[in-house]
Amino acid sequence: MSDFIGHECGVCALRLLKPLEYYKHKYGSFTYGIDKMHLMMEKQKNRGQDGAGFASIKLDTQPGERYISRARSKSKHTAIETLFDKIKTDIETSFEVFPESKKDIATLKKHIPYIGEALLGHVRYGTSGGNNKENIHPFLRQNNWMHRNLIVAGNFNMTNLQDQFQALINLGQHPKEKVDTVTVMEKIGHFLDDAVNKIYKDLKAEGYSKREASPLIAERLHIHKILKRSSKDWDGGYVIAGLLGHGDMFVLRDPIGIRPAYYYHDEEVVVIASERAPIQTVFNAPFETICELPPGKVFIVKKTGDIFQKKVLKRGENKACSFERIYFSRANDTEIYRERKKLGQLQTHEVLKAVDSDLENTVFSFIPNTSETYFYGLLEGLQNHLADSQKEEILKLKIPDEKALNTIFSRRIRIEKVPIKEAKVRTFISEDLDRDFMVTNSYDITYGTVKPTDNLVVFDDSIVRGTTLKKNILRMLDRLNPKKIVIVSGAPQIRYPDCYGIDMAKLKDLVAFTATIELHKERGNYTTLKEEIYQDCLSQPDSGEVKNCVKALYEGVSDEDISDKVSEILSKEHIKADVKVIFQSVRNLHKACPKNKGDWYFTGNYPTNGGNKIANKAFVNYYKGFDLRAE
Numbered sequence: 167m168s169d170f171i172g173h174e175c176g177v178c179a180l181r182l183l184k185p186l187e188y189y190k191h192k193y194g195s196f197t198y199g200i201d202k203m204h205l206m207m208e209k210q211k212n213r214g215q216d217g218a219g220f221a222s223i224k225l226d227t228q229p230g231e232r233y234i235s236r237a238r239s240k241s242k243h244t245a246i247e248t249l250f251d252k253i254k255t256d257i258e259t260s261f262e263v264f265p266e267s268k269k270d271i272a273t274l275k276k277h278i279p280y281i282g283e284a285l286l287g288h289v290r291y292g293t294s295g296g297n298n299k300e301n302i303h304p305f306l307r308q309n310n311w312m313h314r315n316l317i318v319a320g321n322f323n324m325t326n327l328q329d330q331f332q333a334l335i336n337l338g339q340h341p342k343e344k345v346d347t348v349t350v351m352e353k354i355g356h357f358l359d360d361a362v363n364k365i366y367k368d369l370k371a372e373g374y375s376k377r378e379a380s381p382l383i384a385e386r387l388h389i390h391k392i393l394k395r396s397s398k399d400w401d402g403g404y405v406i407a408g409l410l411g412h413g414d415m416f417v418l419r420d421p422i423g424i425r426p427a428y429y430y431h432d433e434e435v436v437v438i439a440s441e442r443a444p445i446q447t448v449f450n451a452p453f454e455t456i457c458e459l460p461p462g463k464v465f466i467v468k469k470t471g472d473i474f475q476k477k478v479l480k481r482g483e484n485k486a487c488s489f490e491r492i493y494f495s496r497a498n499d500t501e502i503y504r505e506r507k508k509l510g511q512l513q514t515h516e517v518l519k520a521v522d523s524d525l526e527n528t529v530f531s532f533i534p535n536t537s538e539t540y541f542y543g544l545l546e547g548l549q550n551h552l553a554d555s556q557k558e559e560i561l562k563l564k565i566p567d568e569k570a571l572n573t574i575f576s577r578r579i580r581i582e583k584v585p586i587k588e589a590k591v592r593t594f595i596s597e598d599l600d601r602d603f604m605v606t607n608s609y610d611i612t613y614g615t616v617k618p619t620d621n622l623v624v625f626d627d628s629i630v631r632g633t634t635l636k637k638n639i640l641r642m643l644d645r646l647n648p649k650k651i652v653i654v655s656g657a658p659q660i661r662y663p664d665c666y667g668i669d670m671a672k673l674k675d676l677v678a679f680t681a682t683i684e685l686h687k688e689r690g691n692y693t694t695l696k697e698e699i700y701q702d703c704l705s706q707p708d709s710g711e712v713k714n715c716v717k718a719l720y721e722g723v724s725d726e727d728i729s730d731k732v733s734e735i736l737s738k739e740h741i742k743a744d745v746k747v748i749f750q751s752v753r754n755l756h757k758a759c760p761k762n763k764g765d766w767y768f769t770g771n772y773p774t775n776g777g778n779k780i781a782n783k784a785f786v787n788y789y790k791g792f793d794l795r796a797e
């Protein structure tokens with residue numbers, strides 16, 4: 167990926183089903199759970215580097231003993247390290263002060279922080295609110311009543327945050343912040359309070375004392391009902407994980423499965439996380455034992471260790487985000503690896519066409535690191551093509567002689583490591599400036615890999631803004647003097663903003679959008695069309711069905727016209743070589759990634775009403791020249 171996009175968060179919820187002594191005895195450490203969480207978070211680092219957080223709950227503590235621990239770090243890019251350094255130091259220091267805790271579990275629970283049975287971790291790329299420590303998950307809603315303590319961490323973005331916020335005010339609340347995680351948490355918290363109150367009233371009527379009621383509340387608390395009430399009006403993509411003070415754990419997934427969640431359990435642990443491959447590695451769990459949490463369902467682990475799923479929302483048509491497969495998730499998941507390779511392979515024909523099938527004078531490379539797997543797929547396609555042409559040539563030979571065969575078999579696909587990704591250089595300037603500065607310094611090239619008579623094909627997994635390509639990569643590649651540079655995008659043209667978790671909220675930032683605008687300007691219909699779309703956006707109702715008015719912009723403009731214009735925009739300044747950009751087709755995307763049908767950023771087909779609203783808002787921002795995220 168040449169453009170950086172802030173995007174997903176990663177969650178991991180872990181419940182140790184055996185007593186803590188069990189893990190000490192079997193694995194030699196009381197910190198077994200924490201170590202597993204550390205690994206799970208590290209392996210989901212790709213999903214969030216603005217901050218990281220951890221919370222845990224100790225089961226069955228005595229009144230007055232701390233049973234909730236939480237730590238958070240906002241050290242950008244090193245948050246996980248910093249977080250676990252702190253956790254480990256705190257634990258070691260406490261063991262030094264209370265050495266007897268190493269022998270007696272009751273003492274350990276009393277004195278040593280973080281070591282608990284229910285654990286929750288989060289890696290964050292923020293989409294709402296800034297990157298201050300307060301916005302790092304897990305969020306905590308504390309109460310003196312154990313059951314009302316709520317800890318929340320999520321991978322989510324709601325399209326109707328304003329309405330949600332207003333709904334809280336209508337419920338009589340006075341939210342302390344407008345950050346989306348607070349809104350979500352307060353909503354759940356409101357119905358949790360309500361449920362606990364009701365259960366307590368029932369128990370009182372049944373003659374139980376307050377103390378006797380406590381364990382019964384835990385038993386009778388139906389999390390799925392609380393979540394059903396809380397999520398009734400949520401419009402967005404979400405995986406919300408939570409812990410209740412007494413030790414219940416839950417993970418809820420949105421009804422069309424936009425955001426991913428996987429789970430695994432055996433007799434020792436239950437783990438739910440954003441990605442499957444980390445679970446496979448960290449728990450040495452075979453692929454087929456890890457399941458996807460069905461959309462609209464909540465996965466619950468009760469304090470008792472009972473595990474079950476409940477339907478919370480009516481499941482809709484699968485709209486799992488295809489960007490998860492293209493870029494966000496780690497490529498070592500067996501399915502994702504296969505899909506990315508397929509995406510690369512499906513570009514073979516277009517790539518060959520772009521270089522007139524001249525393999526002798528074409529060098530192939532990729533933009534590190536996330537495009538590597540695609541590249542292997544393209545190579546397979548090219549190798550097949552080469553083998554076919556070799557076969558044809560051999561069949562054409564009347565008498566196969568050694569010289570002719572040598573010539574045929576000496577043909578190779580020329581692979582070189584051309585672009586090199588630089589290590590991140592940290593600066594002290596503000597984020598936007600930082601981004602621009604980094605862009606022009608983020609890639610280098612290997613000299614001597616390309617001749618002036620060569621075409622240079624470089625694979626990129628997706629092109630969002632095209633800024634790094636334009637400002638850095640193409641300029642660097644051009645220094646090698648190739649006659650033609652072909653940039654291949656594994657993803658289709660990104661034409662619409664995302665609103666379910668990816669930081670692509672401004673239309674003007676998308677190079678495919680800018681290219682289309684340029685085309686309309688050239689054709690002389692820009693001003694009228696812009697006005698029409700703007701008026702159409704304004705005429706959409708506040709509630710009820712809303713259409714995506716931005717779609718009109720792409721009518722009558724072919725994919726190829728947009729690709730050619732993108733090529734022109736990217737190479738406008740200072741590029742000597744002929745530049746061609748090739749994008750994946752949406753059809754091929756679905757062929758390669760059949761399980762992830764969410765494609766709104768390419769097609770404008772938003773799966774929820776909120777998505778259409780955001781697209782229209784983004785256009786209004788563009789029209790008015792506002793440099794704002796549509797949310």
Ligand SMILES: NC(=O)CC[C@H](N)C(=O)O
Nearest residue numbers: 174175292293294321322
């Ligand atoms: N990327 C995410 O899932 C972000 C979660 C949440 N919206 C936040 O900004 O903290």
